[in-house]
Amino acid sequence: MTDRFSQHRPQDGADTGGVPWAGRTLTGTGFDGDTGEADAVLAGLLGAEDRDPADVVDAVARARLVVPIVAVAAEVDDSSGTPVDARSDMASVTLVAPDGQRALPAFTSTHALAAWDPAARPVPVTAQRAARAALQEGCEVVTLDLPPSPGPAAWTLSGSMVRALAAGRGWAPAHRDEHVVAAVAEVVAREEAVGGHDLGGEAGELVVALSLRPGLTRAELEGVVGRISRGIALDTGARERIDAVAFRLGTA
Structure with a gap:
């Protein structure tokens, strides 16, 4: 079977699909000397x-x-079978x-x-x-x-x-990123039950260690963690710099 590639004549002014060469503009990639x-x-x-x-x-x-x-x-051309x-x-x-x-x-x-x-x-x-x-x-x-x-x-x-x-900005591990550090501190400061916090983790995974007031119920603990999680997520800049968030809970 003779296909369209063997029959193609570039000198006729079109590619193998019949689209004319005329009017096309070839631009450089910016890496012309790239090996x-x-x-x-x-x-x-x-x-x-x-x-x-x-x-x-x-x-x-x-x-x-x-x-x-x-x-x-x-x-696809199936006219030939x-x-x-x-x-x-x-x-x-x-x-x-x-x-x-x-x-x-x-x-x-x-x-x-x-x-x-x-x-x-x-x-x-x-x-x-x-x-x-x-x-x-x-x-x-x-x-x-x-x-x-x-x-x-x-x-x-x-x-x-x-x-x-x-x-086009620099990257740092989430727990060392200045924007993330500031965003977490702002959210945590709203929680009276939190006596302090620390940040850790690896690469884009953030671990938030919370020092909590003793005696909190399970529902109160879930409320604190939930509010902090939502607060971090609502900060677009912080969210873009974090891959995952985990919490470690302790008493103050």
């Missing part, structure tokens, strides 16, 4: 066993990433975990992308652009350098990290 290699600082951090999440996010923000684009059939793509569009790739979490895969180099999917087209982007694309696609996280076979990524940027990159 496709990974940023040395970021690669070093991803390969280290003991790595500070803040350092990784900072390195990602400064690096060029590569996102995969794949061809999808936009129009055998369906063939009459027209294809390019689409970004998103992944869905068994728990429903959506992720945007990104790679530090064209080599890492080709190892994962040789058919994917590499598109160089800034980390901010990749993060914004992830949010637009409804992705909670961005995975960096997925291996060829199913397995953990070299690094997964959590929701708070993705939102920080998209906004």
Whole structure:
């Protein structure tokens, strides 16, 4: 069978789908001199066993990433009895975990992308652009350098990290983020039953330790925790900087 690709004549002024070349504008990506290699600082951090999440996010923000684009059939021609793509569009790739979490895969180099999917087209982007694309696609996280076979990524940027990159601001662990620290202090100050508090946690997961007045009933404890949780959630800036909140209760 002779397909449309073997019969295509670019000199006739149109692509394989019959769309004219005339009127099209090709623009640069801003990475015209890019060799496709990974940023040395970021690669070093991803390969280290003991790595500070803040350092990784900072390195990602400064690096060029590569996102995969794949061809999808936009129009199928089955007039010959055998369906063939009459027209294809390019689409970004998103992944869905068994728990429903959506992720945007990104790679530090064209080599890492080709190892994962040789058919994917590499598109160089800034980390901010990749993060914004992830949010637009409804992705909670961005995975960096997925291996060829199913397995953990070299690094997964959590929701708070993705939102920080998209906004072009720095990222810090939730318990050390100045906005979060101030927001929690303001909410906790409204509770007379709380004698003091401390913040801890890891990366974007915040642990709020409360020192409570002795003798509170279960209902009163639930009320205090519920009001503090809602107060933190209502602060948009704090919510964007936190991936999860847990409470540890003690007596003053």
